[in-house]
Amino acid sequence: MRSKKIGLHTFMAVPAFVLYGLFFIYPLCKGIGMSFTNWDGLHPAQFVGLQNFLDFFHDKRALHDVITTVVFAAGSATLLNVVGLIYALLMNSKFKGKSFARMCIYMPAIISPLIMGYIWYLLLQPQRGFVYHMMLRMGKEAMFPNWLGSFGSVMLTLVLVNVWQYAGMTMVVYLAGLQSIPVELYESAKIDGANGRQCFKYVTMPLLGTSIRINIVTNIIGSLSVFDIIMSLTGGGPGYQTESLSIYIMRMCYGSKTGYSTAVAMILFIIILVPVLISMRLTRQKGDD
């Protein structure tokens, strides 16, 4: 009877496995194979061995894009976790209008990042944007900083917009973690004489381990593979200054370098995998093994 049930349940999982195989495993294997070819999308592919991977390390634009991507991810993943945690702590306390505040924080996450990029562009555009016109009305237009003018300011803008959009999602994970911590632990810590800071350090943080790990890993993955928000806010410009590696891969793919672009995609996979593994190792808790 038991084996019959397992058979039926396994069978019911077949569509999910087929989908996974068809849309993940198969393209992945195909991509790995393609990364060793010079396929341009038109002519038959020829095997070129590791040439695409070697070319990557001599490609100035690609290496600059790695720096851009890493700078964005470092700023974005760090801030997302800090801001998300602060939001979660606030939402875990009692105050009037909490539901409304929670909705406001989470709402940007359900809007497409492409649309979000265009909205922020209309807000921040120099000489024309909403913020500029507000400052013009106040007679302070000379103080309007050109947020989209230089590499540093554009990167800061991109990070802040990304954090503003996704901090709500990080908050939800932290909030779930906070709400699963038994109140008795705080009560006993207070009886032992712990103050608020000590409670946070010795009770909250250790018990948020799983949430921290989930948020760090997902934010690193999301930030290192950033595409749409940069595409809509700066298009990777001026020039290629804010181009991320994902945008580069797309442009190479449509620029008749399909084989090379898949090799870069493999490299991006490794670039994402390394910090994810490190952070998982660092946030590993006793008993995880």
Added chain:
Amino acid sequence: MKKHIKGLVSLALCGAMATGMFTGCGASAKGKGSNGKVELTLFTGKIETIDSMNDIIDDFNASQDRIKVTQEYQKDASSVIKVKFAANEAPDIMTTYEQEYADSGKYMDLSGQKQWWDRLNPEMKDMCTDVGTGKQYRVCTNTTNAGFFYNKEILKSVGYDKFPETYDEFHDMLTKIKDKGITPWFIFGSEAWHLGHLIEFIPHGYIKQKYGTIDAKKAMLDNDKDKLQYGDPNGAMATFAKNLVQLKDEGLINKDVLTATSDNCVQDFVNGKTAMLSNGMWVLSSLQEADPKIASKIGFAAYPSYMEDMKPVVLNAEDSGYCISANTKHKKECIEFLNYLFKAKNQKKYCEAAGSPSAFKDVDAKWAPENIVKQVKDVTENSVNIGYTNEKPAGFSGDDAGRLVQNLLDGQYSPEKFAKEYEDAWNAGIK
């Protein structure tokens, strides 16, 4: 019994899900449809003519019962067609043309279609001819022009009835316009294609003028460095860059050049905040939509000469080109449809919707207000006409060229470095 029913229901549901998953995975049912008609797809990226094209297609479909044509529009047509070619799902007829596809044998040879070529302007036939093989793989139904669109009233207010013909005179005029508190020249540099067009029309224009359009195209196709000389610090590319930087430094172009969009440009032009913009004929519909009364104020001019041995140039090139896939099983039907589409009455309708003159000698269309039509005619008759460069390297698009100009305007490159970077990018783009 209940358990058996549950099991059967589960099995049926799983089967239905699995079948549903693969429903869309089969090869597309191209060719003969269920009603026995030959089904053809016309693939296009031209948004401005979707409705008029659909009208013509509907008329064609109703006129006979053997062929059914469907229009497929894609906003990013040049990228989508690449995917379609890669997947061996090329549409039967397409308006996207790239040199690399012609070189790869993706298009049907249309050289023998006398009924079209006899009606087409000879210079447009030349534009449709592949310089490598001497064959025609596409037929263009329209021509297009690009140059400076200017506000005649603003130019008159600073003492100009005629647009300058040399860079020095042009620079003087821009200075006078600036002194009136008006932005002389609006460049919407956030859109890389627009900056790429400046390169295409100005320094490439010089090369095409110097060697003639066909020889220049051959030089580009063969990457003849002696003729192109992109990296020459005193050449056309570096001089173009020097002039552009000078105009920026002197405030003769808009301050927000790197973040401005085409919509900003249109708004500033119709509001009289800027005196001119560089663009193709296609901008006319946007300008008139923003201000229906603007047409009478618009002037059209060629790009002033900026090299010693140069004359003013204007783009006078092919537009709306149609290709037939080399792999379609229905070549005869494709030609039959194009014969219908190219009929004079249909082309008149199309030209008026596209806002672009016809390439056919027997089509008389009112594609723009009379004063603009007259000016375009005068300018094309009195300046050097250049065509588009389809012979660019596959890995170096107009967008890529525009991004180099963004770096120049952002102060990342000196004019000489810009010229060198352009040459390097061009060479790297060649396979």
